[in-house]
Amino acid sequence: xxxxxxxxxVGCMIFAVNAAxxxxxxxxxxxxxxxxxxxGSLAVRKTKERYPDAAIVDYLHxxxxxxxxxxxxxxxxxxxxxxxxxxxxxDIEFETDNEKLIxxxxxxxxx
Numbered sequence: 001x002x003x004x005x006x007x008x009x010v011g012c013m014i015f016a017v018n019a020a021x022x023x024x025x026x027x028x029x030x031x032x033x034x035x036x037x038x039x040g041s042l043a044v045r046k047t048k049e050r051y052p053d054a055a056i057v058d059y060l061h062x063x064x065x066x067x068x069x070x071x072x073x074x075x076x077x078x079x080x081x082x083x084x085x086x087x088x089x090x091d092i093e094f095e096t097d098n099e100k101l102i103x104x105x106x107x108x109x110x111x
Contacts, residue, residue: 034061036061036064036073039073039075039092039094040059040061040073040075042092042101042104043059043073043075043077043090043092043104044056044059044077046090046104046106047077047079047088047090047106050106051079051081051088053081053082054079054080054081055079055080055081056077056078056079057078057079057080057085058077058078059075059076059077059078060075060076060077061073061074061075062074062075062076062089066096067096068096069095069096069097070093070094070095070096070102071093071094071095071096072091072092072093072094073091073092073094074089074090074091074092075089075090075091075092076088076089076090076109077090086108086109086110087108087109087110087111088106088107088108088109089106089107089108089109090104090105090106091103091104091105091107092104093105
């Protein structure tokens with residue numbers, strides 16, 4: 001009896017996945033990774049290195065400034081250190097054609 005229930009549940013799950021688009025639904029989810037994701041990870045990692053005693057509580061991608069030779073991805077992270085929250089703007093500059101890192105700049109703000 002338990003085996004029949006398990007088989008029915010698995011069968012329903014397979015049917016539901018196929019009815020919902022199966023592989024195309026998985027492929028669609030994979031395509032939604034934003035182009036700035038790797039730069040966002042770098043911004044978080046470098047911020048943790050610069051502020052090891054602070055916790056990152058929020059993250060925002062501000063945008064990208066595209067240039068012919070150099071581009072910049074801009075982020076704002078909110079940190080909490082000792083009960084005090086503050087923002088840090090992180091600008092990641094890189095070569096446009098090969099995405100080689102040039103510089104990471106930080107600027108603190110209370111807004």
